[in-house]
Amino acid sequence: MxxxxxxxxxxxxxxxxxxxxxxxxxxxxxxxxxxxxxxxxxxxxxxxxxxxxxxxxxxxxxxxxxxxxxxxxxxxxxxxxxxxxxxxxxxxxxxxxxxxxxxxxxxxxxxxxxxxxxxxxxxxxIKRPALISSVPTETKKPVYLLDLGANVHCDAHTLYQFGIMGSVVARESQDIEHPRVSLLNIGSEDIKGHEGIKEAAQMMQKNPALNYTGYSEGSDIFSGKSDVIVCEGFVGNVALKTCEGIAKLIMHKMTRALKKHLLYRGLALILMPVIKKIYKKVNPDQYNGASLVxxxxxxxxxxxxxxxxxxxxxxxxxxxxxxxxxxxxxxxxxxxxxxxxxxx
Known part of the structure; x- marks a missing residue:
């Protein structure tokens, strides 16, 4: 009950x-x-x-x-x-x-x-709360992004703590025993990024309870390579809203193209179940609700x-x-x- x-x-x-x-x-x-x-x-x-x-x-x-x-x-x-x-x-x-x-x-x-x-x-x-939300990936499970705007700038220890909180959220939400945690960076190489990012990476590597997998680039967000991606609030907010904008743009362009010609309209009737299924997966509305953890x-x-x-x-x-x-x-x-x- x-x-x-x-x-x-x-x-x-x-x-x-x-x-x-x-x-x-x-x-x-x-x-x-x-x-x-x-x-x-x-x-x-x-x-x-x-x-x-x-x-x-x-x-x-x-x-x-x-x-x-x-x-x-x-x-x-x-x-x-x-x-x-x-x-x-x-x-x-x-x-x-x-x-x-x-x-x-x-x-x-x-x-x-x-x-x-x-x-x-x-x-x-815990030093600072963080906004965390999920976005769809190429796999069946979403990826959790944090911080999404609660903290514009973060020091290394704050990013490290975000990794712990994000890991708990992914574990509890998706039933993942050891969520893969990465840091969002401008490259995947160890030499990339500012000193705060590098220091946070070292802290995550030293914690055996965290399944830290290294750096992720922006193009990796949807790949499903990570279960949790950690970043500063300024970066995370821009990344999330960019993702939402791209999803809306793709669906707008697809719908407009299918309505443009008579032949396409007939094709749209056949494809509509597939289109609706795709839209349901990428529709930002269903991922609305960032948690202040x-x-x-x-x-x-x-x-x-x-x-x-x-x-x-x-x-x-x-x-x-x-x-x-x-x-x-x-x-x-x-x-x-x-x-x-x-x-x-």
Whole structure:
């Protein structure tokens, strides 16, 4: 029998706010019979959207009224100081208070990072949280990339810790006993890269608990040669958004070409099942939901422009992480394998 679980949602974040988060929430409670969602946001707006979907009285959709919204224009420090009743902050507070087991937000990434770090705190020994997400590969299993933007610059020890956290995520998510971990670099040779990358590589090589396989180049991301690829947040964010853009471009070009000529239209009818299957595998929406790992609670960051289906994918990711008890698994890994170093 499945355990009941509760997730707090920042309903006001992102480009579309309740227009995408409400349909996703309604679909989520239909998919997960034991799931309760706390909808954090403007009560009137949320009630209006729920009424349109005939879900206002749903027993597992509970509204938590909030008077403020964190916008994309808000500076992280300012949002942390001045928006204590924002939907994002209240969702995180609910996790801290034990009233929810995870938080999902598509709001301002910097503000979410700052608030989550302040409210939930770090797991013992971990210097910085990291955003991690999966992308498809040529194989049946995805590859996990981190950091995806939480930390623009990272020192060697932080990258090393990301390797440990990424290994735990891949192991728990894909049932891989010894996930292959690599560092994203400008070349595969040992002499390539800056000193921080080289030092991180040496640290990973010295840890027998990490299955470190060397450097990966950008062209290796989709190859399936690694289960985890570690990089700085600036690099990871650019890489992820480039991957998403390429996937959308390919599908756009393919669809446009098939509609261009009458002969192609007939061919499209034959190929449509194959096209849909390919699109399902590369559609960025299904991979939406980057996890902010390293914290004492579960926080999932959805894209700011997430559609309802993409926001649903982020909720589903939060459900999986609660079920896997991911923070506890990461804490155990650090207690067992992290060398006794000053992580201050």
């Amino acid at each position: 499945q355990r009941s679980l509760t997730i707090a949602l920042d309903m006001m974040g992102g480009d579309y706010g309740p227009r995408s988060s409400i349909p996703a929430a309604v679909e989520a409670v239909h998919l997960h019979p034991t799931l309760t969602l706390i909808l954090c946001g403007n009560e009137q707006l949320l009630q209006e959207q729920l009424s349109q979907l005939d879900a206002l009285q749903h027993p597992r959709l509970k509204i938590q009224h909030c008077t403020q919204i964190v916008t994309n224009a808000d500076e992280p420090a300012s949002a942390l100081r001045n928006k204590k009743d924002a939907s994002m902050r209240i969702a995180l507070d609910l996790v801290k208070q034990g009233k929810a087991q995870a938080c999902v937000s598509s709001g301002n990434t910097g503000a979410l990072f700052a608030m989550a770090h302040y409210v939930l705190k770090m797991l013992p020994g 390293g914290l004492r609670g579960i926080v999932v960051k959805s894209h700011g422009n997430a559609s309802a289906s993409a926001f649903l994918a982020a909720i589903n990711e939060a459900v999986r992480e609660v079920q896997r008890q991911l923070p506890e698994k990461i804490q155990t890994a650090f207690a067992e394998h992290e060398p006794m170093q000053d992580a201050s």
